[in-house]
Amino acid sequence: MRAAQGNQRVSARVSPKVYDALAQAADLTGSTLNQFLVQSAYEKAQEVIEKERVIKMTAKSAAVFFDTLEQPPAPNKKLRSAVRSYKKTRDASQN
Secondary structure: OOOOOOOOOOOOOOOHHHHHHHHHHHHHHOOOHHHHHHHHHHHHHHHHHHHHHOOOOOHHHHHHHHHHHHOOOOOOHHHHHHHHHHHHHHHHHHO
């Protein structure tokens, strides 16, 4: 996603029913329709972003997670193999 430079325009076509509801809500909040739309869309965008960034766990799953971090299991065969492969690749790229 590209970063916007300066102010950007956003437009949408809506049915009369939707327009009337949005206009009424804007009027009730003492804002212009544009201000209402931008603020409402921004608040919803923040909710969506927060929901995707935050990992929610039950108390039980959090306890298991933190216990595993504090006392990790011994490396298995696949992990040891991956480490060897990584070291070979790293050493080859440094030469």
